[in-house]
Amino acid sequence: MxxxxxxxxxxxxxxxxxxxxxxxxxxxxxxxxxxxxxxxxxxxxxxxxxxxxxxxxxxxxxxxxxxxxxxxxxxxxxxxxxxxxxxxxxxxxxxxxxxxxxxxxQFEERGRGFSFQKDEPLDMRYGGGESTTAADVVNVTREDELERIFREYGEEKLSKEIARAMIEKRRIAPIIRTVQLVEVILETYKKKLQSKKDVPWVGGLHPATKVFQALRIAVNNxxxxxxxxxxxxxxxxxxxxxxxxxxxxxxxxxxxxxxxxxxxxxxxxxxxxxxxxxxxxxxxxxxxxxxxxxxxxxxx
Ligand SMILES: C[S@@+](CC[C@H](N)C(=O)[O-])C[C@H]1O[C@@H](n2cnc3c(N)ncnc32)[C@H](O)[C@@H]1O
Missing domain, CATH: 3.40.50.150 (Vaccinia Virus protein VP39)
Incomplete structure (x- = not known):
């Protein structure tokens, strides 16, 4: 396409x-x-x-x-x-x-993990090469820095809660695929909103929209x-x-x-x-x- x-x-x-x-x-x-x-x-x-x-x-x-x-x-x-x-x-x-x-x-076909609707490796780099991937950011960044990334680059309202949940998840196993990240975000939203829906949409947006945007901005500076x-x-x-x-x-x-x-x-x-x-x-x-x-x- x-x-x-x-x-x-x-x-x-x-x-x-x-x-x-x-x-x-x-x-x-x-x-x-x-x-x-x-x-x-x-x-x-x-x-x-x-x-x-x-x-x-x-x-x-x-x-x-x-x-x-x-x-x-x-x-x-x-x-x-x-x-x-x-x-x-x-x-x-x-x-x-x-x-x-x-x-x-890039979004639809190259398997770079830009889309939360696909199961792909968490990469998100435009240029590839030796630079940091989204999986690197998610798995090694400190909690307060993750929170800042989600807040400043994504204007994510649950930045604190999502950063916390990611730290807990990555202690068990590294978060290396988009589906794992989406799962953490959905769990956090469902808990906060006390929702039983599979996807509790927020203001017409999928809950993962802002975190994915924020990570892409951070990865590519x-x-x-x-x-x-x-x-x-x-x-x-x-x-x-x-x-x-x-x-x-x-x-x-x-x-x-x-x-x-x-x-x-x-x-x-x-x-x-x-x-x-x-x-x-x-x-x-x-x-x-x-x-x-x-x-x-x-x-x-
Ligand atoms: C929105 S698309 C451009 C679409 C293009 N105007 C067209 O008509 O097809 C943005 C492109 O910019 C590239 N890009 C994004 N940030 C870049 C950067 N900092 N340096 C060079 N290329 C970049 C992406 O790889 C992508 O191919």
């Missing part, structure tokens, strides 16, 4: 693309945005496509095959954006897009890399170049909003005062789009 790009026409319009422009896609994924960017900058515009996930790069190469040498692929974390741009002498940079989070095939990448993106943009960022939850949107506010009138101007959100037709067809926010700035 190919990822459906979110806020596609809005992003392309916001970037004010023209023939021959040079654009960076920091989150290439299944290349839906990249494809539209290459069409809008035809016949000779260039795209630098970055993704931390080697499988995403392989898939994107297939989707973008017809554009030939107009595309340069980089398998890296976008926290190294500035270095990639200077190493490849890519520029002048007229536009940059960041479409944060996971793509549908998502807030840290975003804070590192945003100034680099502004730095590599040419004057009048535009940066478009699509976020999917309040924590990452807050980082983008504060950074833009702080830089306003110094290095950038806001293209829109308020973030662009999806129309009803889009999020009815693609539920993930419901929480998407697009913020766009222009380099001074």
């Amino acid at each position: 190919r990822h459906v790009p979110v806020l596609l026409s809005e992003t392309i319009e916001a970037l004010k693309l023209k023939s021959g422009m040079h654009v960076i896609d920091c989150t290439l994924g299944d290349a839906g945005h990249a494809e539209a960017i290459l069409e809008a900058t035809a016949p000779n515009g260039k795209l630098l496509g970055v993704d931390a996930d080697p499988e995403a790069i392989l898939r994107a190469k297939q989707f973008l095959y017809r554009f030939g040498d107009r595309v340069v692929f980089v398998r890296d974390n976008f926290s190294g954006l500035g270095e990639s741009v200077s190493r490849l002498a890519f520029g002048p940079v007229h536009g940059i897009i960041m479409d944060l989070g996971w793509s549908s095939p 998502e807030y840290g890399v975003l804070e590192k990448a945003l100034p680099q993106a502004i730095n590599v943009l040419a004057p009048s170049g535009r940066l478009a960022v699509i976020t999917f939850h309040s924590g990452e949107d807050r980082i983008v909003k504060h950074f833009f506010k702080h830089q306003e009138h110094k290095t950038i101007r806001m293209v829109y005062k308020k973030p662009i959100v999806c129309v009803k037709e889009e999020y009815e067809a693609n539920p993930r789009a419901r929480s998407a926010k697009l913020r766009v700035v222009e380099k001074l």
Whole structure:
């Protein structure tokens, strides 16, 4: 299944693309945005496509095959954006897009443990390699730190109780699969709510939603890399170049909003005062789009 790009026409319009422009896609994924960017900058515009996930790069190469040498692929974390741009002498940079989070095939097909609805190893890394997995975080992190992760990154109301229950469970056996983690969370919720339901839904959400989000953010240091990448993106943009960022939850949107506010009138101007959100037709067809926010700035 190919990822459906979110806020596609809005992003392309916001970037004010023209023939021959040079654009960076920091989150290439299944290349839906990249494809539209290459069409809008035809016949000779260039795209630098970055993704931390080697499988995403392989898939994107297939989707973008017809554009030939107009595309340069980089398998890296976008926290190294500035270095990639200077190493490849890519520029002048007229536009940059960041479409944060996971793509549908990562979530549905790659067995990385992003989804609480599947039985998979607790991995949750975008890029793989030697870095810490979600199982590492769950099994070695101290109780107070686990609680902080669930509270700060997931806004989880039962962060304390879930952290406690995880510590007790992992004393018996390591928690290495998604189903084990879901079980701990469900038990905690059922006890707290004195519920006999198999899944006591909370405000329309499965009880595991927030803990899974929090772990993914912690494993990939998502807030840290975003804070590192945003100034680099502004730095590599040419004057009048535009940066478009699509976020999917309040924590990452807050980082983008504060950074833009702080830089306003110094290095950038806001293209829109308020973030662009999806129309009803889009999020009815693609539920993930419901929480998407697009913020766009222009380099001074
Ligand atoms: C929402 S998907 C992008 C979808 C893409 N715009 C499309 O149209 O198919 C996000 C992608 O960004 C990648 N990603 C997330 N964080 C990253 C990071 N810090 N550095 C590089 N790639 C990252 C993920 O591996 C994933 O492929």
